Amino acid sequence: MGTGPIGVFDSGMGGLTVLREIAATLPSHDTIYLGDTARVPYGVRSAETIRRYARENAEFLLLQGISVLVVACNTATAVALDDLKERLPIPVFGVVEPGAKRAAAVAPRGRILVLATEATTRSGAYERAIHLHAPAATVVSRACPLFVPLAEEGWVDNEVAKAAANTYLGELRTGTRVDAAVLGCTHYPLLRETIAAALGGDVPLIDSARSTAEDVAAAVGAGGSGLAKRRFFVTDAPERFAAIGSRFLGAAIESVEHVDVPSLRG
Amino acid sequence: MGTGPIGVFDSGMGGLTVLREIAATLPSHDTIYLGDTARVPYGVRSAETIRRYARENAEFLLLQGISVLVVACNTATAVALDDLKERLPIPVFGVVEPGAKRAAAVAPRGRILVLATEATTRSGAYERAIHLHAPAATVVSRACPLFVPLAEEGWVDNEVAKAAANTYLGELRTGTRVDAAVLGCTHYPLLRETIAAALGGDVPLIDSARSTAEDVAAAVGAGGSGLAKRRFFVTDAPERFAAIGSRFLGAAIESVEHVDVPSLRG
Numbered sequence: 001m002g003t004g005p006i007g008v009f010d011s012g013m014g015g016l017t018v019l020r021e022i023a024a025t026l027p028s029h030d031t032i033y034l035g036d037t038a039r040v041p042y043g044v045r046s047a048e049t050i051r052r053y054a055r056e057n058a059e060f061l062l063l064q065g066i067s068v069l070v071v072a073c074n075t076a077t078a079v080a081l082d083d084l085k086e087r088l089p090i091p092v093f094g095v096v097e098p099g100a101k102r103a104a105a106v107a108p109r110g111r112i113l114v115l116a117t118e119a120t121t122r123s124g125a126y127e128r129a130i131h132l133h134a135p136a137a138t139v140v141s142r143a144c145p146l147f148v149p150l151a152e153e154g155w156v157d158n159e160v161a162k163a164a165a166n167t168y169l170g171e172l173r174t175g176t177r178v179d180a181a182v183l184g185c186t187h188y189p190l191l192r193e194t195i196a197a198a199l200g201g202d203v204p205l206i207d208s209a210r211s212t213a214e215d216v217a218a219a220v221g222a223g224g225s226g227l228a229k230r231r232f233f234v235t236d237a238p239e240r241f242a243a244i245g246s247r248f249l250g251a252a253i254e255s256v257e258h259v260d261v262p263s264l265r266g
Numbered sequence: 267m268g269t270g271p272i273g274v275f276d277s278g279m280g281g282l283t284v285l286r287e288i289a290a291t292l293p294s295h296d297t298i299y300l301g302d303t304a305r306v307p308y309g310v311r312s313a314e315t316i317r318r319y320a321r322e323n324a325e326f327l328l329l330q331g332i333s334v335l336v337v338a339c340n341t342a343t344a345v346a347l348d349d350l351k352e353r354l355p356i357p358v359f360g361v362v363e364p365g366a367k368r369a370a371a372v373a374p375r376g377r378i379l380v381l382a383t384e385a386t387t388r389s390g391a392y393e394r395a396i397h398l399h400a401p402a403a404t405v406v407s408r409a410c411p412l413f414v415p416l417a418e419e420g421w422v423d424n425e426v427a428k429a430a431a432n433t434y435l436g437e438l439r440t441g442t443r444v445d446a447a448v449l450g451c452t453h454y455p456l457l458r459e460t461i462a463a464a465l466g467g468d469v470p471l472i473d474s475a476r477s478t479a480e481d482v483a484a485a486v487g488a489g490g491s492g493l494a495k496r497r498f499f500v501t502d503a504p505e506r507f508a509a510i511g512s513r514f515l516g517a518a519i520e521s522v523e524h525v526d527v528p529s530l531r532g
Contacts (some may be wrong), residue, residue: 038315039305049304146426149415159434160412163425167473237312 005030005229006216007066010056013241014038014148015072016185016248018095021213022070029220030229031257033175035245036261038235043117044073047265050119052130054080056233056262060233066218070212071095074185075117078125079115091219097119098215099208100129102185106204108134110179112142113172115195117148126184140178144168144188145177147195150254152244157194165191165198173200177180182206190248232256267371271296271495272330272482275323279488279507280414280452281338282514284361287337287479289494295486296495298330301511302527304501308341308412309383309451311423316385320346322528323330326499334486336478338359340451341383344391357485361452364481365474366395369448372470376445379438380407381461390435392450396455404454407446410434410454414463417453418510423460431464439466448472481514485508498522 006026008019012035021220036042037108053061054076058069067090071077071084077094087090103112112134114126121143146164155161168182170177178200181203183189189207197203235239245253272292274285278301285299300323302308307314320342324335335358337343337350343360351358371377378400380392387409396405412430421427438444447469449455455473462471500507504522511519 039310040310044303044306044503044506049502064397085444087483109379146412146419146421147413149412153412155433158433159429160426167421167424236315240310 002069004065005018005115005231006068006070006220007032007034007064008070008072009034009036009061009076009200010073011035011042011053011243012037012207013152013248016245017189017207017211018070018072018212020248020250021209023187023228025213026220026222027215028226028228032231033233034061034100035241036233037241040118040263042073042124042150043063043119044118047079047119047123050076051080051083051158054084055087055098056221058084060259060261062088066215067086067130068091068093071214072226075112075119077119078123093216093219095208095212096125096184097129098108098154098211099182099206100126100183100209101133102208103206104130104133104137106191106206107137107179109136111138111140111176111203113149113178113181113182113199113237115144115181115188118139118143118145120184126182128133130252142172144185148185151190152233154244156191161191161194162197165194169195169198173198178203179202180206182208184208233259235259235261271298271497272334272336272486273300273327274329274336274338274343275299275300275302276318276339276452277301277308277413278303279418279511279514280525282511283411283452283455284338284475286514286516288482289496291479291483292486292488294476294492294494297452297514298327298332298497299499300327300525300527301498301500303503303507304527307383308339309411309414311385312383313345313389314336314349316342317346317349320350323352324350325529326444326525328354328356331357332486334357334482336454336482337383338478341385344386345387355429359478359482361474361478362397362450364477364526365448365450367391367399368474368477369446370396370403371470372472373445375402377404377406377442377445379447379465380405380409380450381410381413381447381454384409384411386450387410394449408434410451411456414451414453417456420513421511423458427460428463434503435461435464436441439464444469446470446472448474450474466530469510499525501527
């Protein structure tokens with residue numbers, strides 16, 4: 001494997017929750033993050049469009065010399081990961097498989113709830129990945145589109161967030177038992193406690209960011225030297241990204257560079 | 267003025283509330299609607315990006331032979347209308363001026379509340395337009411970003427919508443009196459009753475869609491012949507647009523065509 005930085009892209013700032021875990025697991029590896037904020041959100045777009053955006057983001061990061069790519073967006077992973085793996089000359093990691101594997105381990109014969117965007121839900125990617133590891137599990141999917149704007153508004157545990165979580169998930173508390181719930185969108189960990197409360201408080205919640213970071217660490221090794229460089233690129237509105245993204249990263253974002261992707265666009 | 271159709275564009279489906287009023291006011295005029303659903307939402311993007319998108323949308327509609335353009339998106343109007351007026355060889359109408367004019371007439375010396383997206387609010391466009399007609403009015407702006415995803419989710423009067431409206435607007439009910447409120451985003455009319463209740467129920471709510479339609483009618487004349495043709499184009503996800511957009515238009519959307527804008531993109 002090359003010695004270039006770890007490339008991470010997401011449709012916006014949600015992937016910063018994944019970068020946060022990568023930085024914690026591999027503190028001396030350089031990273032380059034691309035947030036495609038000019039085209040966010042991916043969750044409501046068609047599969048074909050999402051695959052094109054993913055290819056364009058990957059090409060940009062390749063030009064920056066990355067040696068590993070992490071698709072830190074559940075929607076892009078669900079819809080575009082196979083396409084990227086086929087096309088790119090470097091290892092590519094998604095966030096669906098690690099979360100699915102962990103959910104399968106927690107509830108191999110149970111009822112697993114997947115919370116995700118419309119596009120991820122429609123793709124059936126989690127269902128397939130979970131059944132690969134736990135063929136006897138029952139998978140129930142629930143699209144929760146309001147959770148993304150709620151996380152970006154910083155409304156993660158106020159009355160609005162609680163009402164939204166109860167509207168999406170309330171009936172699951174009284175119906176058949178849920179044995180594990182996957183936070184199938186990188187924004188959702190910010191609403192973790194509100195989601196847990198809406199589900200009744202005792203359902204294991206699986207956040208794939210950490211599992212993904214562990215998979216990446218196993219592949220690239222503990223190497224790297226000294227203090228890691230962390231670069232941030234966005235395709236639009238860098239100030240908004242820096243201001244709101246810090247809550248997702250759990251650390252200040254000092255400097256954000258603006259780029260056009262695809263760079264040859266007229 | 268030419269005899270081509272009336273062109274209408276919006277970042278997505280919100281502009282269908284404006285098209286609805288245009289169709290009611292000018293029932294025999296052909297219309298062409300473009301929803302830029304591949305790049306929605308505009309409200310969180312930078313001014314420069316929004317101006318580029320607006321130019322590209324206008325160019326597409328010009329190629330379809332429109333003789334009038336209506337920018338049925340408050341954010342694009344606030345940020346890009348002057349630029350479009352300068353560049354285009356046909357009359358261009360926005361949605362900010364009609365709503366501002368009506369608010370100024372309703373409360374010329376009063377306190378006018380403008381509810382809009384982040385980008386519209388930041389632009390100060392409503393404040394400038396209202397003060398042009400009512401220099402003595404006080405303008406208070408409030409960005410309500412959650413209202414757009416709520417309208418698209420169809421959550422316009424449930425507990426979540428009520429909690430969001432109260433969180434954004436509740437303090438305005440108990441503070442200094444509001445004499446008029448402008449729904450400064452084309453999605454907001456769907457939450458009209460919830461917004462009215464959060465403001466206390468007796469504040470005049472101004473929806474610029476109808477005023478805009480009247481301004482357009484005054485300019486193009488009552489002409490047109492027989493049954494109007496209504497074409498719909500989107501830049502992504504036509505099925506979602508047809509399904510959810512019907513609620514915004516107040517009528518079924520039979521057929522939606524998918525286009526790439528800009529069409530020369532690689």
